[in-house]
Every structure is written in C-alpha cells, then in structure tokens.
Amino acid sequence: MSKPQVVFVLGGPGAGKGTQCSNIVSKFGFVHLSAGDLLRAERSKSDSRYGELIDTHIKNGTIVPVEITCKLIQNAMEASAANRFLIDGFPRNRDNMIGWNTTIGDQVDLLFVLFLDCPENVCIERCMKRGAAGSGRADDNLESLKKRIVTFVNDSMPIIEYFKEKNLVKRVEAGKNVEDVWSDIIELFKNI
Numbered sequence: 001m002s003k004p005q006v007v008f009v010l011g012g013p014g015a016g017k018g019t020q021c022s023n024i025v026s027k028f029g030f031v032h033l034s035a036g037d038l039l040r041a042e043r044s045k046s047d048s049r050y051g052e053l054i055d056t057h058i059k060n061g062t063i064v065p066v067e068i069t070c071k072l073i074q075n076a077m078e079a080s081a082a083n084r085f086l087i088d089g090f091p092r093n094r095d096n097m098i099g100w101n102t103t104i105g106d107q108v109d110l111l112f113v114l115f116l117d118c119p120e121n122v123c124i125e126r127c128m129k130r131g132a133a134g135s136g137r138a139d140d141n142l143e144s145l146k147k148r149i150v151t152f153v154n155d156s157m158p159i160i161e162y163f164k165e166k167n168l169v170k171r172v173e174a175g176k177n178v179e180d181v182w183s184d185i186i187e188l189f190k191n192i
C-alpha cells in the first residue's frame with residue numbers, strides 16, 4: 001500500500017486556509033485536518049489533561065508543544081480511511097517541524113506546501129469580522145490577533161522559507177476574493 005499523501009496548508013490567521021480547504025475537499029477529495037480545530041476539540045474535552053495548556057496558548061497566539069498536536073494529527077489520520085490529507089496550520093514552528101520529522105514524517109509523502117499569502121491588515125480585518133459575526137473563538141480579538149501575527153512572522157514564516165528552499169512551496173495570493181483565490185488553487189491541484 002502506498003504512503004498517505006499530505007499537503008501542508010499554511011498562511012497567517014484569517015488567510016483563508018479553512019475556507020479553501022473546504023473547497024479542495026469538495027473538488028479533489030482530500031481529507032481536511034486542521035491542527036487548530038483538533039486542538040480546540042481537545043481543549044473542550046472534560047477529561048483532557050491538556051485543556052488549560054491549550055487554552056492559554058490559543059489566547060496568547062503561541063504554539064502548543066508538538067507532542068500534543070502531532071499525536072492529535074496522527075490519531076485523526078489513523079482514524080480515517082483516506083489516503084490524501086490537507087494538514088492545515090501545521091507545521092507552525094521549528095518544534096512542530098522537528099516533532100513531525102521524528103514521528104510521522106517518513107511515513108507520508110509530502111506533495112507540497114500550499115502557502116496562502118495574505119497581507120496582515122486583511123488577515124486582521126477578516127478575523128475581526130469573523131469574531132463580530134459570532135465565531136466564538138477566544139482568539140478573534142485584536143489583542144490575540146496581534147500576538148498571532150507576531151508568532152506567524154517570527155515562527156511560521158521561517159518554516160515556509162525552509163520549504164521554499166526545498167522547492168516545495170506553492171504560493172497563492174490570498175488577499176483576493178474567495179472565488180479568485182479558489183481559481184488559483186484549482187490550477188495547483190488539478191494535475192496531482
């Protein structure tokens with residue numbers, strides 16, 4: 001049996017990762033695993049050992065230790081019968097990258113990294129709008145967003161640069177409207 005295929009989906013907060021992953025799932029039959037969603041679900045479990053730790057990281061826009069996040073991703077992959085995964089919001093920093101490489105990295109085929117490149121002001125505007133519309137997310141507020149942007153620039157961009165050097169990054173201009181971003185993404189997925 002061939003190795004599961006993986007596309008990492010990266011970009012700033014509100015860049016449109018979740019929105020476009022839904023489109024990719026519908027048209028190209030990948031399974032979408034959002035690291036943020038998996039962490040939020042773990043935080044909500046009454047018996048989770050990590051609830052408080054995850055909550056603090058999410059509010060501060062900092063990154064949860066990889067042992068937790070990687071295990072959640074691995075469990076979700078094993079629970080799925082699928083062979084193609086979009087892993088959204090991971091790897092987010094060096095710790096995520098090392099944890100992935102030393103656990104499941106060798107067991108999958110990384111196809112490429114989809115980078116949704118979105119201006120900071122647009123990211124903030126979208127998340128604030130999402131919060132005002134009732135997202136219920138503890139981090140859709142200006143204070144958390146400023147911290148999330150700092151984490152993205154300082155910790156996540158170096159990971160994108162690392163993949164760029166390996167020629168694995170497919171960049172999409174994500175500040176455009178949903179339909180135009182989607183048209184660009186179709187071009188990247190249609191031949192795989």
Ligand SMILES: Nc1ncnc2c1ncn2[C@@H]1O[C@H](COP(=O)(O)OP(=O)(O)OP(=O)(O)O)[C@@H](O)[C@H]1O
Nearest residue numbers: 012013014015016017018019126130176177178181
């Ligand atoms: N191209 C776009 N133009 C305008 N609004 C968008 C666009 N893409 C997504 N949105 C909206 O912006 C908000 C953030 O989108 P989404 O949740 O897909 O981003 P994300 O990158 O997954 O965010 P996060 O990292 O915070 O989870 C949502 O309310 C979504 O409807």
Ligand SMILES: Nc1ccn([C@@H]2O[C@H](COP(=O)(O)O)[C@@H](O)[C@H]2O)c(=O)n1
Nearest residue numbers: 035036057058061062063064089090092
């Ligand atoms: N690899 C990751 C991904 C996310 N987090 C934490 O979750 C927050 C929300 O993530 P979204 O992708 O849904 O925006 C993020 O700010 C982190 O606190 C993480 O720790 N590790």
